[in-house]
Amino acid sequence: MTNEDLQKIRVAAADKEDVEFELDRAELVLQEAVSEALSHGADIHVVAEVAELPLDDVVKLAAQESPADPVLPF
Numbered sequence: 001m002t003n004e005d006l007q008k009i010r011v012a013a014a015d016k017e018d019v020e021f022e023l024d025r026a027e028l029v030l031q032e033a034v035s036e037a038l039s040h041g042a043d044i045h046v047v048a049e050v051a052e053l054p055l056d057d058v059v060k061l062a063a064q065e066s067p068a069d070p071v072l073p074f
Helices: 003-039 044-051 055-063
Strands: none
Touching: 003 044, 003 055, 044 055
């Protein structure tokens, strides 16, 4: 194994970590948007369809309280 091989592995691992972070952030933003829409009286079935989430997941989000500090997109 060469130093170049190790460097490629390091870069790939860092790229993967970055993508995982962005996915986590996007999931939080989606959850917040769903919760906000529901708190504004949106139909839960419509929200589930638009968010492309199972209805059960949206029902669980509806049961949770809104977070104190919203997650804002970059």
